[in-house]
Amino acid sequence: MPAIEQILLIGHTHHDVGYTNSPRIVDEHHRRIVAEVLRLAEADATPRPDQFRWTFEVARPVLRFLDTAEAPEREALRRLVTEGRIAVTGGYLNMTQLPSDFELDAAYDALGALRAAGLPVRTEQHGDVNGIAWGTVEAARRAGLSRLVMALNPDHGRPPYEQPTGFWWEGPGGHRIFVWLSTHYGFGEEWGIVDGDVVAAERNIAAFVEHLSGRPDYPYDLALVHAGNDNRWPTPLFLDVVRHWNSVPGRPPMRTATIDEALDLLEAQASRADVPVVRGEWSDWWAHGHGSTAREVAVYREARSFARAAQTSLGLTVLRRAGTPALAHVLGYRRGPVRLRDEREVVADLARVDEDLLLFGEHTWGSWETYSKPHSTFSHSHWNAKAGFAYQAYDLARDLAVEGMFRLAASAPDAVTGDGVLVVNPTERDRVEPVDVEIDGARRGRLVARAPAFGVAVLPRPEPLPAGRPGREITKGAYRAVVDPARGGVVSLVDLRDGRELVDRDVAHGLGAIVVETVPSDCDHPMMRSGKDFHPDFPGPDFDRHVARGDADPEITESDDLATITWRAAPFGLPTATMTLTLYREVDVVDLDVHLVKPARLEPESILVAFPFAVADPEFLMETAGAVYAAGTEQLPDTSMDWYSIQHAIGVTNRRHGILWGSFDVPLVQVGGFHTGLWARTLDVAGGQVNSWLMNNLHFTNFQASQDGTRRYRYRFAASGSAVTAEQVRVYGRNLLEPLQARQYAGPVAAGGSGLRVEPADRLLAEVRPVGDGAVRVRLRNIGAEPVAAEVCWDGPGVTGGGPVTVPGHGLAEVTLHRSRAVAPSTPTTRAR
Structure with a gap:
């Protein structure tokens, strides 16, 4: 254990898109911060320990600055970076685990503009969030980044190791990045550093150095200290701390540094020491916040599906470049485009969608008073701006996708007039799957669509389903299902191909049951006094779980192609909910739709949809951005096992058989049982249960204190007669992200492959x-x-x-x-x- 020989003070601001002020204002301020940093650095040109040095924690403000900067400003930035006075890092923003691999790639692609401006980018700095997707390792290495700084916020979670420390994180493909698990950046303010409170800073930094010197697992001879906090405007006040510290003899010297310089030193020392090499997901404890805004998260996920469909169909249209699309005369959502974008517009609009998706997937959900003052105008205005990123992405991506469908359908000289349901397959494989489509603006129909890879099909409009009849059992295609509303859902689902029962009958509720978690009225858990104490240091609380039950007979509708069974149940404290299970003659998937009406409620609560699968001794293969991992075993130590934020798919499997399960709209799940508040260090699996965590309000600061709204939440799953593989999970999840696009259509069509x-x-x-x-x-x-x-x-x-x-x-x-x-x-x- 070497003695601490120097202290490096890293000046930066933690980048929140919001929190301290509206996202509409904060984003522009961060762009202006770049110019202020240049001014402060240029005014302090003399090299010395307390010289002004700065790190831009994320790339977005620098990218925005470069968009409008004059040549002298660009040159000043390039020169200061070259001199080591300023560092530009490679994370676009401080992201959650919501973004998919294509969104992460869009963020890393943006680094090309930095390098084109002469700005080397080697390090990603990530603050506040308690996790990051495993696929980030491979994506970062492809983008030329080899180091990651994680300044974890200790609230509502645990770090994988004691902060600070370093380790090597190995990606699914075997590439590694060096991770510096730093202290929370907020110590920069808490310790008095950013405000130049030299007495408080001296006391806190001295205690920190003494603690590091006593740690036998700390093989570094330097201490890295953050001089930053949320959206702090840059000032030179923290330089007073350096001067004051160095005025006392006998101490390890302190100097300012950039994060690049600090990581150069730390990585070199880690390479000579026996530091851990770990593989697996950095599952985010803070991801429960995704359940604070179920409706907007679902809109965001719809938006990125439209974005993927749009970029594919419009790309194929560029290559085919023939035909005359059926243009409309009204800017209406049931009609086609009234004009066609040129190539430059298409490229620019797709980039705008990328930007909005990333701004929504960023970690700042609301203002710093959202939870304490949920009804304030500021809280509502802030959330309006944040939610606006999802809705802006949805609006533009949907419009692009519609234009792409019309253009691709007509983009061949042999196009003929078609009238029916137009289906576009945006992927490399032939697809056969159910699609929903609006018919005549009056009803929704469902049909099984076939479409070739990167191709187009026109299918007959689905006929209305016949009148329903009461009943509890349906059989169609590969499955037979039995529903008991008194147990909340499906109590038997048999795979007719091998006779296997797919529902665990030892669980007290059925598949598709809505379960509401509440805290007992006499609960004295610390979180009832402070939401911050919903935390591993205070295990619990114990939740009451209420299964939504019904007493009316389900309704069955059936055609040659599909059969549905619909039941109703009354969730605790909510209006009656409607669940519909659909089986198909041609395909072996099962669809479940949950229609939920949610009134606002400020008391702690959770709402889950239960899928108690009968898979003995299961392993859960979870889809994250760019990877699939085994829950509990392919994770960094002490990362979240109570809940997970997935992309779309899970494989529930043993060596004999399994289930491929997916959610179109909801990222949060609990697997193997209910785990809210356990703060478990190992995954306790009671069976093959997947519980989709629709929503919760177990927070204390900037997540929404309550939520309301009416929405349909959609699920799809399929039985497998053999063990499920990670590759199958990856494809299944991608197909949910990029479903077949379908809409009623009359116009020129060139059916077939593109x-x-x-x-x-x-x-x-x-x-x-x-x-x-x-x-x-x-x-x-x-x-x-x-x-x-x-x-x-x-x-x-x-x-x-x-x-x-x-x-x-x-x-x-x-x-x-x-x-x-x-x-x-x-x-x-x-x-x-």
């Missing part, structure tokens, strides 16, 4: 996106551990590029296709990452 082929389609996930000047980028994601020799082909004239490329295990490669009338290279443009 001309784009990706091979081998069963080992890759492909993303298509127009990038301007007649170019279309195809990104290939390898869902397995072994490299894949892939090929991207265009079957038709007028397109150059494409060709073979090797996609690394759990990695990514790019192939660019060019419309021949655009200026394009004559050889394939490929890049493996």
